[in-house]
Amino acid sequence: MSDAAATSQSTPRDALLVASDGVPLKVKLAKTTAAARRRAFLLTLPLVLFVLISFVFPIGEMLVRSFHNPVGGNVVPAFAESIAKWDGKGLPSEEVFEVFVKDLARARKVRDVGKTVGNLATRVNYEIPGSRSLITKSARKVGKIKNPPYKDALLAIDKRWSNPHVWLVLQRATTDYTLSFYLAALDRRYDKTNNIVQADELYRIYIPILLKTLWLSALITFLCFMLAYPVAYLLSTLPLRTSNLLMILVLLPFWTSLLVRTTAWIAMLQTQGVLNDVFVSLRLIGNEDRIQLIYNQTGTIIAMVHILLPFMILPLYSVMKTIPPSYMRAARSMGASQTYAFIRIYFPQTLPGIAAGTLLVFILAIGYYITPALVGGNDGLLISNLIADHIKSTLNWSLGAALGSILLVIVLMLYWLYNRLVGIDNLKFG
């Protein structure tokens, strides 16, 4: 007994395992696998580079652009430096006015892209709508101001220069880093005393659209789920040959070009379209009150459910395929009715597929752009359409970037929530 205790003490269980040449086993193992791992990494290098260049950098660039906007500072650098020190009370000092007048006069001659007075005017105009002319008009006239007092001279050009709010905005617009765009994206703004307040009711557009996007995405996800579940079940129970054939029909929307698909939707859904004709001929509706099914929210929902359906069906199908019929049979043999067996035995086992499908469809839906743009009309537009608008037409990239970043954060939060609820390892995409 005591002997045994002595031996077991001399070889503690957590002793380092050592290979025959005395090198710890772990070190040895790491060495032998290092080469293989290095080779494996090299094989993935092209993809890593591709992803870096085409995805990580642009996203990073977008994130940075949403809070870093050096335009103001680039146009009037000297003024930016001197107004930065201003405490924001009353009007800035005469020196600041002097620097501003001179800087603006100099900037008027600059023609470099992104460094013109026009750029600064646009930037200020974001925050005080209608103030564009104040900047451009003043810039044309400041050249004539030769002697102090600069303050009075500037006020003589335009009375609005006596408004401290203009200077507060200028101070903000000439700092490189700003929260203005995030505030705008969340329907907030700085008021005249630099407090963050809600935008006027008329200008609150982004939050309502964002909420509508979330709500529509949830609705589309739900509709997809309701349509996909029975289809996936059918596919998983049919013999392989038949199910493969039907699977082609499911994937058909992927294979048709966007143009063909859109044309088909229009032909089907427009007020004089096939669907309405059928309704009318079945006397479900009168010829006068045909239903508007396209170029509105309904159109967006119908088209997006159609295009996103496969993303729900495929993960569901792949999960259902792995559930042998013997589970349901076992449940039935133990006395469970068809419904009870389905609820307690079949459905819980499809949860990984449901989780994957809903996550996939929802995340795709909140970022969807082209379909709502084509068939959504005005009230069927989603947040992505506004982002695209800012990137392509209004050219307010920073605001577009801020909206995009908010969308990204929402997606990441959803992902996190899902991980907490379902566990990412439990997802089954196919």
Added chain:
Amino acid sequence: MEAPSIHVAFQNVQKSYDGEILVVKDLNLDVEKGEFLTMLGPSGSGKTTCLMMLAGFEPATHGEIFLNGQPINNQPPNKRGIGMVFQNYALFPHMSVNENLAFPLQVRGMKREEVTERVDRALGMVELGGFGGRRPAQLSGGQQQRVALARALVFDPQLVLMDEPLGALDKQLREQMQYEIKNIHESLGVTVVYVTHDQSEALTMSNRIAVFNDGVIQQLSSPDDLYERPQNSFVAQFIGENNKLSGMVTEVNGDSCTVKMGTGEVITAAAINVAGAGQPTTLSLRPERVEIAPDEGALPNALQGQVKDLIYHGDHIRAVLQVADTSEFVVKVPNNVGHKVLSKGENVTVGWQIEDCRALDHMDV
């Protein structure tokens, strides 16, 4: 009405899946209360199909199945009250062992305390007390098998169906489980219909065995009958080791007949399943019933053979001989004190009794 001791009855049952091939052809089978009946047969012979019809998962194409004398063709599976063990166990993967066992009890609306008590009792019966909290995936194959067994029994069904329940286990575990299933069957007194294609499993466990081939029961009898008194060549060949000799019946004489081999030898055999004189027959002879070098005149049949191969098995030696027109005539020579030592190429006489050599229906090959 059936006699009350008949638990399950198949009457003229036929089954076809595709409307072209009959998978089960005119099945008639009575299973008695408390009996352990095994369906044994090669793959594709329709065993699972019969079980599924009994459990209610496949409709019979023709005929009627009775449970306790009541026709059940139109009864859904959940109303039949039959316990079932599946080949892959079909334990619900998203539920713990306890929840799996509680399922049939909850379906029956049993109170929580009673459910717990019964689950514990059932787990105790299969010696898995303390494993209730685990998921099926955290159990070994043998343990999963026991859980499946406990789950099929926990709601006290009078009839339990098992479809190759031990198919996935290794040999040692299988033998242990055979023993345990047999024990449970005896102590509970339930009727068991068991499907397997392992003949030793069927022989050791069953009261009666139904040998299936091609959708037809070839023979239904007790294990010893099946082995010692096969009624046709298929059963003789399928159960145990068997020597086949083909010949022509020259004369039928009460329960014995004389058969002439293709090579000229004449054998006297028990006439079990012969069509009459002048018809071909296949003789069936168990290897352990053949004697090597018998005393002259001691046995009614004695043929010349040549030793082709010898395989040492420890307790016996398998001798493969050329006898008549077969080159695969197997004899088991017991490794007794002073047994006959054979050597390859040696010519020996082999002999046997009339009743050990059964003349059955003719079988090709």
